[in-house]
Amino acid sequence: MREVVAEFRNPVFLYSMGKDSTTMLHIARKAFYPARPPFPFLHIATTWDFQDMIVYRDLLVQALGIELRVHTNQEGLARGINPFASGSSMHAQVMSTEGLKQALDKWKFDAAFGGGRRDEEKSRAKERIFSFRTPQHTWDPRNQRPELWNLYNTRVSRGESIRVFPLSNWTEVDIWSYIRAEEIPVVPLYFSKPRPVVDRNGAIILVDDERMPVEPTEVQTKLVRFRTLGCYPLTGGMESSSRDVDDIVAEMLSSRKSERQGRLIDHDEAASMERKKREGYF
Amino acid sequence: MTTSETLAPSSELTKSLLRFITCGSVDDGKSTLIGRLLYDAKMIFDDQLSTLERDSRKHGTVGDEIDLALLVDGLEAEREQGITIDVAYRFFTTDRRSFIVADTPGHEQYTRNMATGASTADAAIILVDARKGILTQTKRHTYICSLLGIQNIVLAINKMDLVDFAGERFFKIVSEYIGFAQSLGFGNIRPVPISARFGDNVANKSQRMSWYDGPSILAHLEKIPIADREGTGPFRFPVQWVNRPNLDFRGLAGTVASGRIEVGEEVQVVSSSKRSRVSRIVTFDGDLTVAEAGQAVTLMLEKDVDVTRGDLLCRPDATPDIADQFQGHLLWMGDDPMLQGRSYFLRLGTATVPVRVTTLKTKIDINTLEARPGRTLALNEIGVCTFAAAHPLPIESYADHRRTGSFILIDRATNATVGAGMVQYALRRATNIQRQLHTIDKGARARLSGQKPVILWFTGLSGSGKSTIADMVESGLHRRGVQTMLLDGDNMRHGLNSDLGFTTADRVENIRRVGEVAKLFVDAGLVLLCCFISPFAQDRASIRELVGVDEFIEIFVDVPIEECRKRDPKGLYKKADAGEITNFTGIDSAYEPPIDPEIRVDGMRETAKAASDRIISWLMSRGGGVDDGGI
Incomplete structure (x- = not known):
């Protein structure tokens, strides 16, 4: 992270409130201590984020005194894009991917930190720590810069940018063990509690606000937690009794399901993540 | 990303981390081996397994079974081509250790990707197909591992199921491999017979190869010692970023590359030789009294010396x-x-x-x-x-x-x-040396001696008559009062170059040294005659570049090999033909004739005397030897 601050004019930290970017935020505080992280934090709001995430975000920003910028794809909103009518991939493409590109262009960021990890998904396993993007923000997996030792090539031309993944070599268990060891506060959605949910194609979906179209009879209250966080209508929860970080670490070590299993957009096709990344998804 | 490097992986903080790479040729079964390791280490989740079953039917190459290779072949393009293109990193953990695997491609055109994976690895698994044995690629991969300093090699001889689990085949490949690799300086080479497809000796010991009494691959990987080379080295701290949050704080942020440093110890900035003492070692979790290799810290110095990103701090008694x-x-x-x-x-x-x-x-x-x-x-x-x-x-x-x-x-x-x-x-x-400006230079020496220094470089096959002609040229110049010197195989190879043989590398080095010596004689103001076969055009060209544009005169003594063999004044061709001498130029080592030499001597038509007279008059006509502008 210091590497990026030393070499780039205008870096930004992509903050999603999830456990990975929260862990990365903690590391940023450590890396620049006693200074504050010398870059702004960017949240791409799709307007479908879990309410708890927004509450948590605002508390954290206040507590740490960091600079937060929020961007929403207004053009997408105006077109009426939403997860129910437009479908999950269209929604992700317009509100997340396009929204991110707009924000990067608007503020002319030349480097962006992301919380991606190589263990998440097959195409992420090949991501570089310093990942080069064309001026159109696209990723060419065939033309990546080799990364040897700890020597990163940080040079870019005008308009080009770099995505930086400091947590590339971490696994999900690493993240939780670290959160436990460092006592990092995370969004309460990761911990189990009775929540109103519905079944959508086998996924447990939280009824987070009144926009969720539901039949009154189908809403059930279940002991549910979330393993990853995205847009609430697209993020499946899991039945669990893990109420704190210790429970989660224990559950993780015995789990037979992968983390992104709860993400509806990844299952469209096996190679969907790679395709999204080439288009500029984080 | 020093901070994350220091911390990762934190899964179970006491467990050690081993990074290794897998290398092998196409279809040796690398991806299958990694898939097998992940599968047997129970790192495959249920939903990934069901995706895998679906993909196996679509792209798989092993019939109805689950194709474990598809677990690791990440990118769409390579799933379709059935080869691994890029470096992919996988993670798994056993009760004893955490692992990061870099899966690297086998094709020759992906050497760079393999080197990328190898640059951070502690160990390498080199895969060999038991049916095919050691291939050129196996040697290439092994060499790259040694070049990048990997100490531990696991020689995994795969597809033992296809050679009936025969120990004889295994031992034959192993001895061939050891013969090749023993000079490459590895700390440890562990051969293991496996079947990645069926899991024999991967995570579990095979029941089908009772003749093999060593460990499975996983058991061995759990025990490989991780060298702490950085920890024991001298203190090195590359300054990554200068942290200046306010006027009162100026800290040098970076990761200790090797060695350790304590508060109060003296450090030196390598570029300026300025010294100071460490006053504080600052971290988010409180100040430290000592920082060791791998730790990301911020150092404060007692007195402000000029330090910027890119500088290196070390101890004054152990500077690079x-x-x-x-x-x-x-x-x-x-x-x-x-x-x-x-x-x-x-x-x-x-x-x-x-x-x-x-x-x-x-x-x-x-x-x-x-x-x-x-x-x-x-x-x-x-x-x-x-x-x-x-x-x-x-x-x-x-x-x-x-x-x-x-x-x-x-x-x-x-x-x-x-x-x-x-x-x-x-x-x-x-x-x-180069920065020292000497009062007396080449020109000054040449003016005193009254001659123009030059190299007369005689090249040609053994027995072409280079020495005979050069001897006559030197005598002629000497009679004219020109100060000369002659270098040839006799006075160079018996002295300065007595450590060199006749391999290509040694020949290149031999000529390089001759060139450096020749340059000194030119600097001394002499006319230097050099008689060397000097078979490679590149080497002769590099000597030409060492001296001034008109100070290198290439003289090609052109005699066909048949004639040289007939003359054979030293009996060398006879020995070479009998196989007593190897790497003999013209027989089993190449000679690259000069394309555009200053002087070409036709050794078939011109006598040595005629040639030497011609060379002397050529030199005199160009003011060579005797400097007209001199005394």
């Missing part, structure tokens, strides 16, 4: 060499070939400076490990080069300092990473 010229191995990763003399950016430690490749000394054929002369390096080629940086840098050998002895080259136009390098040593002439 400082030089602007150095020699090292270079693996070329660019699509456009490496060009001598072109300026690139060098990234060494945290410093980035312009650098030029001054000489490609030898190219290494990674399939045979032979050194060859060359002018350029193409993608995936490796060479030994000398470099000249825009300003002096701390230069340490990669063998002893993996962190501070490694570098990359960046193309200044495209910003692509085009080379990866490993420092061998600093070239001392760089800073100490």
